Amino acid sequence: MRAPRANSREKILAAAADVARExxxxxxxxxxxASRAGVSKGGLLYNFPTKAKLMQGLVESYLRDFQKALEARTAESGHESALSAYIKLSADDCERPKPSASWIFSxxxxxxxxxxxxxxxxxQLLERLKEETxxxxxxxxxxxxxxxLRSMNLFDSDVLSEDEHKLLVASLLKIAG
Amino acid sequence: MRAPRANSREKILAAAADVARExxxxxxxxxxxASRAGVSKGGLLYNFPTKAKLMQGLVESYLRDFQKALEARTAESGHESALSAYIKLSADDCERPKPSASWIFSxxxxxxxxxxxxxxxxxQLLERLKEETxxxxxxxxxxxxxxxLRSMNLFDSDVLSEDEHKLLVASLLKIAG
DNA sequence: CTTACTGTACCGGCTGGACGGTCTTGTCAA
DNA sequence: TTGACAAGACCGTCCAGCCGGTACAGTAAG
Incomplete structure (x- = not known):
């Protein structure tokens, strides 16, 4: 079996997200x-036989990453509530000026x-949080x-200033207790 | 000058929203x-010379309606805060099971x-609310x-039950004071 | 009143280009 | 040599926008 040049699937997924964003x-x-991923069209279609499969791949990888990040957060700050961890994670995610998931629209x-x-x-996430509060x-x-917050980030609507963002997060953490 | 059969523009705009939703x-x-609006393609292109113009028409009509609804709400309940009016209006908007604005994705x-x-x-809306609180x-x-709430409605993600929806609105109104 | 002309509103076939997906032809590791 | 995989020319489809019509209301000259 010919070794994949790099991990083609990952590269393609990342390229797709980049193209959608830019x-x-x-x-x-x-x-x-394909061009963005440094791969030919044939190569892309080999990894994802269909555009729909590519989209599915994006969704799955997104969800996997999200879950991993959430677990990491909840683990590292074990004494806090899961809700607080979720708030902080989301706040960090949304601080990045560029929406990372415009591919969702595609x-x-x-x-x-x-x-x-x-x-x-x-x-499922909401249900888990319910059990805890x-x-x-x-x-x-x-x-x-x-x-x-996530929706605004997705729509690239930076209606909030940096200070307001911080104040919001602080208020939410206070409400979360 | 031949009178427009009905207001074609309005019909077309409504049809576009319907098609996007369904x-x-x-x-x-x-x-x-065009077919949905009971108009030929030529007729559509006559009213909106470009697809982009059609989208622009959708955005403008959406914003106009929203503003009108908001003004009506704030006027009829003059003793309340504008924020409360906005909360109630949005709660009502989002109770309709069908997202009314999937055309935004298009x-x-x-x-x-x-x-x-x-x-x-x-x-602008946020700025107006800031002055008041x-x-x-x-x-x-x-x-x-x-x-x-609006984002969930847009994405057709009815994660909240009806009771939860009501509880949320009540909590928000309490916070808004 | 009638005929000729004008501008508005709308119709629907056509085309050029873009895009998803296929197929043939490589290429390289084992 | 073989088979997993990449390359990119090619094909069929779909669609935005164009264009040459049609219908009809108003205007105006005869």
Whole structure:
């Protein structure tokens, strides 16, 4: 078996995310991704036989990374609540000026059902957080506010200043207790 | 001058929103919109000479309606804060099971810059709310939570049950004071 | 009143280009 | 030599935008 030059799959996934971010979600074509990944179209289609499979790969890798990051956070600050860890993780994620997941828009355009696993993931996360908190109202407020933060980052709407961002996070942590 | 059969522009705009919602944002083609609006492709192109112009029309009409609804809310409940009115309006908007604005995804795919006016609108709204509140932290939490609510509705992610939705709104109104 | 002309609103076939996916032809490690 | 894998020319489809029509209201001259 010929060894993959580097890990082609990873490179392609990263390239796809880059293209979507830089050229816009509407310009995410197989050729563009292949060229960006330093791979031919044939090579891309070998790894992902279909555009839909590529999208699926993006979703799965995104969810895997997210889960890993969340577990790492909750583990390293074991005395805190999982909600606090989630808040901090999200705050860090959204501080990066560039939205890292514009490819989601391409996936939705391809087929709205690509959202299903993400939906399921979030639902599961919320359920886990529920088990841990006594005050459901506060939890919901925090959860939705984080969702808002992520949404703004995704839409590249930096409506909040840096100070406001910090104040928000502090307020959320206070509510979370 | 021949009178327009009905207001074609409005019909076309509504049809575009319908198509995006029902067939998915990736299937928003001019032909589909024209057919849905009971208009020929030529007729559509007469009213909106370009797909981009159609998207722009959607954005403008969306923002106009939103502003109107917000003004109506704040006027009819004059003793409350504008933030409370905004919360209630958004809660109502997001109770409708069908996301009303999936066309936004089509617009982003066409050109991410279509978000600019929406961004500006939200920024302006936040500024207006700031002038009215003493506690910036609470305002930010509420504002972002609403953003999260709207985002979930947009992505058709009904992670919250009806009871949770109500609890959330109640909690937000309490925070808003 | 009638005929000729003008501008508006709309129709639908056509085309050029872009894009997803296939196929043939390499290439290199084992 | 063989077989896993890459390359990129090629094909069919879809779609935005163009263009040559059609219908009809108003205007105006005869």
């Amino acid at each position: 050229a816009g979600p509407g310009s995410l074509s197989l050729e563009a991704v 996936a939705i355009a391809e087929d709205p059902d690509f959202l299903t696993p993400i939906k399921a993931f979030k639902h 006594s005050d459901l109202g506060s939890l919901l407020v925090c959860f939705l506010a984080i969702e808002g | 067939a998915g944002p990736g299937s928003l083609s001019l032909e589909a919109v 617009a982003i795919a066409e050109d991410p810059d279509f978000l600019t006016p929406i961004k500006a609108f939200k920024h 003493s506690d910036l932290g609470s305002l930010l939490v509420c504002f972002l939570a609403i953003e999260g």
